[in-house]
Amino acid sequence: MLTVENLKRLGMPAITLSLDAGACLAVMGPSGSGKTLLLRAIADLDPSEGVVAFNGQNKAEVPAPEWRRKIAYIAAEPGWWADTPSEHFRDWSTAQPLLEALLLPADIGNAPITRLSTGERQRLALIRSLAGNPKVLLLDEPTGPLDAASTQAVETLLNQRMKEGTAVLLSTHDAAQASRLADNTLKLANGAAEVVAA
Amino acid sequence: MSFITLDYFDLAMAATLVLVNAGLSLYLSLGLERRFLIAAVRMAVQLTLVGLVLKALFAVSSPLWTALAALFMILFAGREVMARQERRFVGWWGYGLGTSVMLTAALLVTVFGLSTQVRPDPWYDPRYAIPILGMILGNTMTGVALGLHTLTNDAARNRPGIEAQLALGMTRTEAMRNTTRGALRTALIPIINSMSATGLVALPGMMTGQILSGVDPIEAVKYQLLISFLIAGGTGLGALAAVQAGAWRLCDSRHRLRLDRLADPAP
Numbered sequence: 001m002l003t004v005e006n007l008k009r010l011g012m013p014a015i016t017l018s019l020d021a022g023a024c025l026a027v028m029g030p031s032g033s034g035k036t037l038l039l040r041a042i043a044d045l046d047p048s049e050g051v052v053a054f055n056g057q058n059k060a061e062v063p064a065p066e067w068r069r070k071i072a073y074i075a076a077e078p079g080w081w082a083d084t085p086s087e088h089f090r091d092w093s094t095a096q097p098l099l100e101a102l103l104l105p106a107d108i109g110n111a112p113i114t115r116l117s118t119g120e121r122q123r124l125a126l127i128r129s130l131a132g133n134p135k136v137l138l139l140d141e142p143t144g145p146l147d148a149a150s151t152q153a154v155e156t157l158l159n160q161r162m163k164e165g166t167a168v169l170l171s172t173h174d175a176a177q178a179s180r181l182a183d184n185t186l187k188l189a190n191g192a193a194e195v196v197a198a
Numbered sequence: 199m200s201f202i203t204l205d206y207f208d209l210a211m212a213a214t215l216v217l218v219n220a221g222l223s224l225y226l227s228l229g230l231e232r233r234f235l236i237a238a239v240r241m242a243v244q245l246t247l248v249g250l251v252l253k254a255l256f257a258v259s260s261p262l263w264t265a266l267a268a269l270f271m272i273l274f275a276g277r278e279v280m281a282r283q284e285r286r287f288v289g290w291w292g293y294g295l296g297t298s299v300m301l302t303a304a305l306l307v308t309v310f311g312l313s314t315q316v317r318p319d320p321w322y323d324p325r326y327a328i329p330i331l332g333m334i335l336g337n338t339m340t341g342v343a344l345g346l347h348t349l350t351n352d353a354a355r356n357r358p359g360i361e362a363q364l365a366l367g368m369t370r371t372e373a374m375r376n377t378t379r380g381a382l383r384t385a386l387i388p389i390i391n392s393m394s395a396t397g398l399v400a401l402p403g404m405m406t407g408q409i410l411s412g413v414d415p416i417e418a419v420k421y422q423l424l425i426s427f428l429i430a431g432g433t434g435l436g437a438l439a440a441v442q443a444g445a446w447r448l449c450d451s452r453h454r455l456r457l458d459r460l461a462d463p464a465p
Contacts, residue, residue: 064453069367079358
């Protein structure tokens with residue numbers, strides 16, 4: 001479904017990979033090895049060389065906003081541009097069922113963003129992206145700031161989406177999480193990249 | 199027209215006040231006396247030179263020399279706009295963006311004012327063109343500099359929020375909307391404030407000058423109103439063009455935020 005051929009940019013080894021519908025590939029490697037750069041390049045948030053295609057269609061042929069609605073990048077520290085969570089959604093009611101699934105309080109919609117914890121913001125950002133029903137999720141450390149219970153809730157939700165056909169590319173420091181969620185692991189280290197079975 | 203001409207003795211008497219300030223600085227050890235004197239001398243030299251240049255310009259009243267003087271003023275204003283930026287665009291954009299929007303805005307408004315309202319004969323008569331361009335340019339410069347400064351700083355500071363919107367599939371126009379709006383507001387507030395305070399707090403310099411040179415106050419007020427409207431127009435036009443062009447340059451055709459097109463903040 002998603003194919004990456006010889007994707008190159010400064011600070012990251014050349015990367016070739018492919019991801020089927022419903023599959024999950026974990027990206028692992030030390031800080032600075034290029035995990036975030038890879039995810040951002042696939043989302044076309046930074047210039048890069050090489051070919052990235054979704055269902056055979058090169059990203060260069062698709063308008064960038066349309067590309068990113070299908071292939072959603074969620075940053076390790078997601079950004080916000082309004083005062084409350086609900087203002088970041090086209091229709092806040094679509095978020096309601098997911099709030100419960102991710103152990104967030106139902107009345108969080110009108111809380112000031114600045115008063116939420118890092119973990120709450122992280123989960124809200126995931127819900128915000130899922131609201132657009134993307135086909136591929138590019139997750140940068142999605143459970144980094146989360147406790148065990150919330151981490152499990154996020155993984156359950158991701159597994160459910162994968163069963164429905166969403167592909168996931170997941171950057172993580174947690175090898176156990178990689179083996180729980182991913183079929184394969186892409187290891188980035190010392191300027192080289194290799195895919196190994198989880 | 200009747201006005202009292204000043205001789206050099208009058209100026210020397212007034213200049214003693216600068217010496218008083220310098221003495222005060224020495225007495226209170228503020229360390230400002232040198233800068234006081236240098237600034238006063240600079241002002242005297244600069245203004246005298248400008249006076250001579252204007253006198254020569256008015257004497258020849260040639261469209262070519264008037265255009266050259268106008269171009270020189272605009273290029274200098276462009277340098278000033280660039281100097282006021284904390285994060286400049288790299289390459290020619292750093293100087294070219296501010297300069298070209300000011301060239302367009304100030305020139306458009308000046309020509310509009312000269313050709314349809316003031317109507318000197320010939321329309322480029324430097325006695326009207328140069329001072330009017332100067333007043334419009336001075337204010338447009340402030341608007342353009344403020345707008346660009348706010349735009350680039352805000353984009354750099356709110357990068358996560360802008361990129362989050364891009365990542366959600368919004369266009370660059372949508373993602374930059376808060377930033378461009380804020381920059382335009384900041385650029386336009388000073389001109390609104392100055393219009394509302396004019397006459398109550400301060401008498402505008404041009405109007406005061408006309409009154410001192412014997413013009414009827416009502417006529418001077420009419421001139422001042424005209425100039426203020428032209429200034430508001432120039433500032434609005436210049437700030438709008440600068441912020442739009444800046445926002446355009448901050449993103450690329452793939453709807454990415456390109457902060458790499460800004461130089462690191464000046465120390």
